[in-house]
Amino acid sequence: MRRGLERAVIGRRVDGVVVTGKRTVRRQSPDDFVTALSGRKLSEAGRHGKFLLVGLDDGATLVAHLRMSGQLLLTSPASPLPAHTHVRIGLDDGTELRFVDPRTFGELFVAAGHGPSGLPVELAALGVDPVRERLTPARLARLLAGRRTSLKAALLDQHLIAGIGNLYADEILHRARLRPDRAAGSLDADESRRLARSIRAVLERAVELRGSSLRDARYVDLAGELGDYQRRHAVYGRAGEPCRRCGTPVERARLAGRSAHFCPSCQR
DNA sequence: AGACAAGCCTGTACGC
DNA sequence: TGCGTACAGGCTTGTC
Numbered sequence: 001m002r003r004g005l006e007r008a009v010i011g012r013r014v015d016g017v018v019v020t021g022k023r024t025v026r027r028q029s030p031d032d033f034v035t036a037l038s039g040r041k042l043s044e045a046g047r048h049g050k051f052l053l054v055g056l057d058d059g060a061t062l063v064a065h066l067r068m069s070g071q072l073l074l075t076s077p078a079s080p081l082p083a084h085t086h087v088r089i090g091l092d093d094g095t096e097l098r099f100v101d102p103r104t105f106g107e108l109f110v111a112a113g114h115g116p117s118g119l120p121v122e123l124a125a126l127g128v129d130p131v132r133e134r135l136t137p138a139r140l141a142r143l144l145a146g147r148r149t150s151l152k153a154a155l156l157d158q159h160l161i162a163g164i165g166n167l168y169a170d171e172i173l174h175r176a177r178l179r180p181d182r183a184a185g186s187l188d189a190d191e192s193r194r195l196a197r198s199i200r201a202v203l204e205r206a207v208e209l210r211g212s213s214l215r216d217a218r219y220v221d222l223a224g225e226l227g228d229y230q231r232r233h234a235v236y237g238r239a240g241e242p243c244r245r246c247g248t249p250v251e252r253a254r255l256a257g258r259s260a261h262f263c264p265s266c267q268r
Numbered sequence: 269a270g271a272c273a274a275g276c277c278t279g280t281a282c283g284c
Numbered sequence: 285t286g287c288g289t290a291c292a293g294g295c296t297t298g299t300c
Binding site: 153218256 | 295297
């Protein structure tokens with residue numbers, strides 16, 4: 001999504017903003033949001049964890065989080081408006097950026113300042129983004145040291161590592177050959193190395209393949225196209241099917257309030 | 269009809 | 285007391 005924004009909207013100027021949804025813009029008033037965005041030039045496309053960051057020419061940042069069901073779509077303003085369109089941002093090349101979100105968990109806001117990390121202060125609590133920065137085995141081991149939580153819960157904790165959701169946590173742990181219910185603080189050096197490598201490998205490959213679109217087809221790119229990474233899933237959504245590594249049926253369990261998919265034979 | 273999926277915040281309970 | 289952690293509930297709607 002960030003790459004799509006970089007290609008399609010950077011350099012464009014905002015020339016009309018309409019907020020119709022009641023919940024999408026909730027950290028500030030819709031009027032303040034419209035004012036902060038109107039007339040601004042979009043100068044860069046960034047991301048930290050699951051947050052998209054579009055830099056504005058006055059130093060502010062348009063921040064977007066899609067949560068479960070959000071979509072950002074770039075279309076002609078004349079194309080039919082999908083149900084659950086909550087925000088429309090007109091651009092000076094005659095296109096329109098739309099935020100569509102049936103479950104309304106997603107959000108947009110304009111962040112005025114930057115913290116010491118260069119990120120908007122609203123995002124200061126997020127952990128390291130392992131695609132933007134190198135997450136070495138040693139650093140990962142430090143993050144996990146002493147934690148009694150499960151590995152799965154640790155990977156999902158955005159304050160430790162930013163950007164891993166339920167699906168990718170399962171894929172990462174399978175690749176690392178680690179059980180999701182292992183205690184996070186129990187890894188030896190080789191296991192930390194495998195986990196660090198798997199985090200990077202899975203996320204980078206998923207980005208290359210433009211993400212995972214599940215059966216509900218909620219995740220699509222700016223052009224509305226499906227991703228391709230779901231075809232590579234080794235465990236997620238494959239309960240009862242053979243493990244791609246060893247053939248043992250994939251198990252599905254409940255852990256940290258989430259579904260966890262794993263191979264009981266080759267993940268230890 | 270109703271469980272379920274997801275991300276993340278909040279509230280509460282617990283052990284050390 | 286206070287911290288880290290675990291767990292449940294809430295938000296929401298489309299899908300099974």
